[in-house]
Amino acid sequence: MSPRIPVRKRLLVRLLIASVLIAICSVAATAWLAVETTTRALRAEQGQVLAEDMDVLARLSGYAATHADWTGVENTVRELSARTGRRIALTTTDRRTIADSAPAGTSLPPRAAATVDPLHIDTYTERGAQRGGVDPRVVGPYRVTDEERAKLEKLADTRQRCFARNGYEAVVVQTPSGRPVVTDHDGPVAGGVVPDECADGLLNTATPTENKALADLSERARKCLDLRGLNPGSQPFVTVDVTEKRLGARYLLGKTQGADDRTARREADSCVDKARRAQLDPYVAPVAELFLGGGDPTAVRFDMSPANKAKVVGVAGLVLAVTVAVTAVVATRLVRPLRALTAAAQQPPQLHVRVPVTTRDETGILAAAFNELAERREKLETQRKAMVSDVAHELRTPLTNIRGWLEITRDGVVDPDPALLASLHEEALVLQRVIDDLQDLAAADAGTLRLHREPVPADELLGQVAAAHRVAADTAGVTLRTTATGTPWLDADPVRMRQALGNLVSNALRHTPSGGTVTLAARRDGDDVVLDVTDSGSGIAPEDLPHVFDRFWRAEKSRSRRTGGSGLGLPIVRHLLAAHGGTAEAASEPGAGAVFTLRLPAAAAPD
Numbered sequence: 001m002s003p004r005i006p007v008r009k010r011l012l013v014r015l016l017i018a019s020v021l022i023a024i025c026s027v028a029a030t031a032w033l034a035v036e037t038t039t040r041a042l043r044a045e046q047g048q049v050l051a052e053d054m055d056v057l058a059r060l061s062g063y064a065a066t067h068a069d070w071t072g073v074e075n076t077v078r079e080l081s082a083r084t085g086r087r088i089a090l091t092t093t094d095r096r097t098i099a100d101s102a103p104a105g106t107s108l109p110p111r112a113a114a115t116v117d118p119l120h121i122d123t124y125t126e127r128g129a130q131r132g133g134v135d136p137r138v139v140g141p142y143r144v145t146d147e148e149r150a151k152l153e154k155l156a157d158t159r160q161r162c163f164a165r166n167g168y169e170a171v172v173v174q175t176p177s178g179r180p181v182v183t184d185h186d187g188p189v190a191g192g193v194v195p196d197e198c199a200d201g202l203l204n205t206a207t208p209t210e211n212k213a214l215a216d217l218s219e220r221a222r223k224c225l226d227l228r229g230l231n232p233g234s235q236p237f238v239t240v241d242v243t244e245k246r247l248g249a250r251y252l253l254g255k256t257q258g259a260d261d262r263t264a265r266r267e268a269d270s271c272v273d274k275a276r277r278a279q280l281d282p283y284v285a286p287v288a289e290l291f292l293g294g295g296d297p298t299a300v301r302f303d304m305s306p307a308n309k310a311k312v313v314g315v316a317g318l319v320l321a322v323t324v325a326v327t328a329v330v331a332t333r334l335v336r337p338l339r340a341l342t343a344a345a346q347q348p349p350q351l352h353v354r355v356p357v358t359t360r361d362e363t364g365i366l367a368a369a370f371n372e373l374a375e376r377r378e379k380l381e382t383q384r385k386a387m388v389s390d391v392a393h394e395l396r397t398p399l400t401n402i403r404g405w406l407e408i409t410r411d412g413v414v415d416p417d418p419a420l421l422a423s424l425h426e427e428a429l430v431l432q433r434v435i436d437d438l439q440d441l442a443a444a445d446a447g448t449l450r451l452h453r454e455p456v457p458a459d460e461l462l463g464q465v466a467a468a469h470r471v472a473a474d475t476a477g478v479t480l481r482t483t484a485t486g487t488p489w490l491d492a493d494p495v496r497m498r499q500a501l502g503n504l505v506s507n508a509l510r511h512t513p514s515g516g517t518v519t520l521a522a523r524r525d526g527d528d529v530v531l532d533v534t535d536s537g538s539g540i541a542p543e544d545l546p547h548v549f550d551r552f553w554r555a556e557k558s559r560s561r562r563t564g565g566s567g568l569g570l571p572i573v574r575h576l577l578a579a580h581g582g583t584a585e586a587a588s589e590p591g592a593g594a595v596f597t598l599r600l601p602a603a604a605a606p607d
Contacts, residue, residue, distance in 0.1 A: 015334075019327035020320065027316040052084045053292060057114050060090065064285035065118040065137035073285075074099045087293030090116070098288055112289040119277045119284060134276070139177045140283035141213040148207040149178045155203040156180035162198035179207075217272070217279050224271035230264055341370055402428065451493040451579055455603040458522035458529055459484035461494065465501040466520060469509065477514030480505070485523040491603035492580050500576045500584075501533065503569035504596050508535035511594070524602060528582075531598040540588035548586050549574045573598075 007013055059080060063073055073090065081088045081101035089100040089108055100106070118135035144152065156172045159182045163170040172180050182203070206214065337358065344353040354374060355367045405424055409416050462482040473480040490497065501520070508518045516536040523530050540548060549570045570586075573596075577584040580600050588594035 015331040023320045023323040065135040070098045089291040091289045113292040114290045117287040137176045140280040142177045144178045166195045220275035221272045456490045456494045458488045462520040469505045478512050479517045482520045488524040488529045489603040491601045500573045504533040511537040529602045533596045536593045539590045
């Protein structure tokens with residue numbers, strides 16, 4: 001009777017407890033995840049809307065920076081509206097519509113989202129920070145000509161190759177004005193230190209177009225400086241930093257009268273900045289107001305009403321109830337076959353109980369495996385009993401003969417002449433052979449069979465086995481031949497291989513009639529060497545072929561040990577081949593002889 005299992009340790013109770021805990025954790029995690037995901041989604045949407053606003057403003061500012069008016073901006077506005085799914089309207093400062101993605105007559109939002117003025121930007125730069133208050137894409141008169149750009153590109157390519165020769169990796173970037181700049185994207189190449197070989201100054205020299213624009217800027221700024229009492233002199237004092245990626249983005253003021261005074265410096269900077277905007281103004285579109293539709297994206301709220309809370313609690317309770325019910329049903333179906341397996345396993349071994357397989361799931365597979373295990377156990381028990389009987393029989397016969405002859409010799413019935421002693425010696429040899437075979441099988445089963453592997457030429461191995469059995473073959477009137485294709489080499493223990501081949505040859509000689517032939521052959525097959533032992537005997541019946549390597553098996557049950565061998569030779573062959581990492585197979589047709597094939601790893605021929 002099976003011991004009583006405590007309630008807390010029963011599989012059904014454990015499954016129920018586990019399912020309830022899992023359900024509770026699932027509901028709690030799902031609720032938390034829903035709230036967290038919703039909040040993050042709203043925040044992400046808010047951030048996405050703000051990013052879209054910045055992108056729209058950047059696109060329209062770029063349009064204004066590269067066009068003298070707003071003509072043709074409608075296509076850009078429609079494209080931005082289609083991509084963002086929001087209304088985009090562009091008007092003049094007095095609310096006259098320039099472009100609008102909404103149908104005509106649709107009222108504008110109460111306030112403009114931003115002012116589009118590329119000469120007075122506070123939010124857009126390519127790196128995310130204000131840069132001089134002027135959109136870097138405003139080029140105006142500083143755009144180099146095609147001829148100048150071609151010359152600059154050659155100089156930039158020369159500078160890039162010079163940097164490469166000095167171990168610096170650089171790229172050439174086109175600025176909005178068309179001037180190429182050599183940089184590494186993250187900052188100046190080599191930290192701003194130019195190798196002497198590359199410091200020719202040609203690429204950093206302003207072109208005639210840039211010099212003309214700088215001279216005009218200097219003239220415009222000089223008038224402002226004169227009005228403020230600052231005399232910059234007669235030479236142009238405003239220069240451009242052509243090493244910057246954005247040409248025209250930063251200007252350097254030269255020395256002016258009173259430049260040591262901070263107030264004078266600020267006055268001079270103001271004049272240059274004012275002159276610069278005045279110089280670029282004809283090249284940009286007029287100031288416009290940007291209106292964006294789509295509601296207020298900043299209102300992020302998450303509130304759960306009592307009704308929603310009740311729904312969440314109800315759904316959670318329903319999930320728990322369904323989980324418990326389903327787990328109870330599944331656990332009951334799971335426990336029933338397990339109990340049957342337990343009951344079957346507790347039965348005495350001699351009953352050989354089988355468990356009915358009623359399902360095809362894991363439990364059914366377990367039941368089928370249990371039945372297979374019981375069948376193998378029954379078969380092994382039968383084989384064990386048969387082997388004990390066979391071993392006793394094989395040892396009893398020679399021992400009986402030896403005992404009988406010794407007893408009659410002791411009683412004086414016969415004299416211990418040489419013939420009697422030779423007979424007793426032969427019986428002792430038979431007994432020793434059976435014991436040696438059993439010892440080899442025991443060592444193979446225990447994995448302690450020792451091998452001394454070395455490269456062995458297959459043709460010499462076949463010749464040695466044939467020479468050892470030549471007398472027995474001549475006595476039986478059987479022709480023993482050897483053949484080899486090339487000179488294949490084996491990686492094997494030569495003593496054990498002679499033992500395996502000797503067992504096969506002895507078996508073939510016993511089953512080959514006088515006038516027959518036994519052939520030993522060797523050939524190379526890929527990474528293996530194949531040895532064949534072929535006889536022209538009576539062959540093996542198809543129903544007996546699967547059992548030829550079984551222990552103590554004889555095709556003719558009436559054959560004795562003297563005529564049919566001990567039944568251990570072929571099992572020893574298979575174990576020896578397995579120890580070498582090879583295989584042993586048998587093939588036969590009744591009346592056409594039998595072929596035993598040994599396949600072993602090949603070895604490289606020694607030099």
